[in-house]
Every structure is written in C-alpha cells, then in structure tokens.
Amino acid sequence: MTNWASYIKSYTDYLRIERGLSANTLVNYRFDLEKLTRYLEQNNMNISPVAIEAADLEAFLYHMAPQINARSQARLISALKNFFNFLVFEEYRKDSPMQLIEAPKLGRKLPETLSLTDVNNLVNAIDRSTAEGQRNVAILETLYGCGLRVSEAVTLRMSDLFPQEGFIRVVGKGDKQRYIPLADATYKFIRIYIETIRKHMIAAKGDEDILFLNRRGKRLTRAMIFTIIRQAADRAGIKKVISPHTLRHSFATHLLENGADLRAIQLMLGHESITTTEIYVHVDRSHLKKTIEAFHPRK
Incomplete structure (x- = not known):
C-alpha cells in the first residue's frame, strides 16, 4: 500500500497528543481506517491518501453497506471525514473527498435501564461469602452509585477516594478529571471491601494503588466486569441484555x-455536551411535566 500506515499514524498521534483522546477511541478510529486500506488492497487499488477520490470512497462505502448496520456506517463515515479533514488541515490535500458524502440518518437510541428493584436484585444475586463476591458487590455499587464508565472503574485508585469530603476523583475520557459525590451507601460497600479484602492483598507492580484487583493482584479488565454483571443478571433472573453501561444509564x-438537575447529572457523568445528557429526558418524560408544574409562571 502507498504509505497509508504513515498517514494513519500521524493522524492517531495528533488525536492522542493534541486532542487527548483515549486509547480505546484511537483503536476504534484506526480500525475503521484499516477497513478502507484492506478494501483497497483486496481490489488492487494502489491509491495514496492524498490521491484517493470521492468515487473511490463511495465505492468502498457501497461495498461495506450490506455488512454493517446504519450506526456503524455513520461511525465509519465520521472516521473517514475526520481523517481527510486532518489531511487538509496539515496541507497534505487541498480538499476532502468526503466533503459531499453524508452519513445515514439515525434515530436516537434510548439507553437500556434497570428499575431500582432490578438494581437491588442484581447486587443481591452476588455471593458475598467469598472475597471475589465482596469485591464484586463493591464494583456494582460503585458503577451504579457514581455512574462510572467501565474504563473509569477499572482504573479507579485508592488515592481517588475522599470519604471525609464525600467525593471520588475520576479520570474520564481524554484524561479529564471530575469529582463525583460519594454517597454513604456506596462508600459502605467500598469500605467493607477495602478493610476485609483489599488491604490484605499483594498488588502487582504498577497496580499498588488500583482499587479493584483480581486474585493475582492485577487490575481487572473491562471484559471481566462485563462477565461479573452478566453472571449476576442471570442469577437475578433479569432477562434484559445488560452491561456496565446499563448501571451508568440507570444512575x-x-x-x-x-x-435532579440535568446540568448536575451532566457534570457527574462527565458529558462534554449537555445534549448527550438530554437523552435521559427522553427516557423519563415525566421530568418535563414536573418541571412545568414546578416552574411555569402561570401554573
């Protein structure tokens, strides 16, 4: 291939250094761009990123359309648009071949949520007689009680806990820090785990300050937390397909x-834009009615 790898590396370096995007986001961008390079290779199209034209990209997107859903198509088109905009910005190209290509229209997907009863059943389904069980209860209570992303839970540190002040410090997307109120009910389970399990563990090198560890003293993987939640859901008889993000949505x-005020929820979730948080208004429309009843001047 004609130096696609070097251009993609320059682009992902830019995203990492100047935009501060996370490693997971960079992997997704690279994965989408590599779909294009594989297509070009398979079709013996020896075209560089600075020479490729809109017709070539339209043919690629037409080829991909039956293989992926509308949401994945939209993400792929977004990745390509951003990549070629970068090439224009860096003056490798005069214009973007993606300029006139539009993504498919998407309906807003409402997040799956659990009722409070479901959350309680999920936590109660965990066997607390084992060390892993005590840890798993603390993990679920933290994911739900603080609205964390799974990536934030696996990197949460002992030094991020400020129980006297009633907050935890979280490092979110783009290494941005935020402080989230730590409810007494949530900290109770974290404290039990720390005092009965965590303080007696020998942590692996580099993970000495990590809160949630596996039996080998290493930080948990994202996949392990998915497994913990799905097994608990099975035992609790919850039929919905749920993930760590379901607890965040439920929070x-x-x-x-x-x-709660929408702006306060935005700050706790770490959403950059209030429009991302507004999806929860669609989940609970009764909030709109309560707002009118409470604040309309002619109620």
Missing part, C-alpha cells in the same frame, strides 16, 4: 426521576 435516569 442518571433514577437521579432525573427524583428531581
């Missing part, structure tokens, strides 16, 4: 149902 939805 936000339950706060909104109980009258």
Whole structure:
C-alpha cells in the first residue's frame, strides 16, 4: 500500500497528543481506517491518501453497506471525514473527498435501564461469602452509585477516594478529571471491601494503588466486569441484555426521576455536551411535566 500506515499514524498521534483522546477511541478510529486500506488492497487499488477520490470512497462505502448496520456506517463515515479533514488541515490535500458524502440518518437510541428493584436484585444475586463476591458487590455499587464508565472503574485508585469530603476523583475520557459525590451507601460497600479484602492483598507492580484487583493482584479488565454483571443478571433472573453501561444509564435516569438537575447529572457523568445528557429526558418524560408544574409562571 502507498504509505497509508504513515498517514494513519500521524493522524492517531495528533488525536492522542493534541486532542487527548483515549486509547480505546484511537483503536476504534484506526480500525475503521484499516477497513478502507484492506478494501483497497483486496481490489488492487494502489491509491495514496492524498490521491484517493470521492468515487473511490463511495465505492468502498457501497461495498461495506450490506455488512454493517446504519450506526456503524455513520461511525465509519465520521472516521473517514475526520481523517481527510486532518489531511487538509496539515496541507497534505487541498480538499476532502468526503466533503459531499453524508452519513445515514439515525434515530436516537434510548439507553437500556434497570428499575431500582432490578438494581437491588442484581447486587443481591452476588455471593458475598467469598472475597471475589465482596469485591464484586463493591464494583456494582460503585458503577451504579457514581455512574462510572467501565474504563473509569477499572482504573479507579485508592488515592481517588475522599470519604471525609464525600467525593471520588475520576479520570474520564481524554484524561479529564471530575469529582463525583460519594454517597454513604456506596462508600459502605467500598469500605467493607477495602478493610476485609483489599488491604490484605499483594498488588502487582504498577497496580499498588488500583482499587479493584483480581486474585493475582492485577487490575481487572473491562471484559471481566462485563462477565461479573452478566453472571449476576442471570442469577437475578433479569432477562434484559445488560452491561456496565446499563448501571451508568440507570444512575442518571433514577437521579432525573427524583428531581435532579440535568446540568448536575451532566457534570457527574462527565458529558462534554449537555445534549448527550438530554437523552435521559427522553427516557423519563415525566421530568418535563414536573418541571412545568414546578416552574411555569402561570401554573
């Protein structure tokens, strides 16, 4: 191939250094761009990123359309647009071949949520008689009680806990820090885990400060937390397909149902834009009615 790898590396370096994007996001961008390079290779199209034209990219997208859903198509088109905009910005190209290509229109997908009863059943389904069980309860309570992303939970450190002040420090997307209120009910389970399990463990080198460890003293993987939640859901008889993100969605939805301000939820979730948080208004439309009843001047 005609130096696609070097251009993709320059682009991902730019995203990492100047935009501060996470390793997971960079992997997704690279994966989408490599779909294009594989297509070019398979079709013996020896075209460089600075020479490829809109017709070539349209043919690629037409080839991919039956293989992926509308949401994945939109992400692929977004990745290509951003990549070629970067090439224009760096003056490798005069214009973007993606300029007139539009992504498919997507409906807003409402997040799956659990009821408070489901959350309680999920936690209660874990066997607390084992060390792993005590840890797993603390993990679920932290994911739900603080609305964490799974990547934030696996990197949470002992030094990020400030129980006296009632906060935890979280490092989110783009290495941005935020402080989230730590409810007494949530910290109770974290404290039990620390005092009965964590303080007696020998942590692996580099993970000495990590809160949640596996039996070998290493930080948990994202996949392991997915497994913990799915096994607990099976035992609790929850039929929905749920993930760590379901607990985060449930955290936000339950706060909104109980009258929390949307801006406060945005700050706790670490959403850069309020429009991302507004999806929870669609989950709980009763919040709109409560707002009118409480604040309309002619109620």
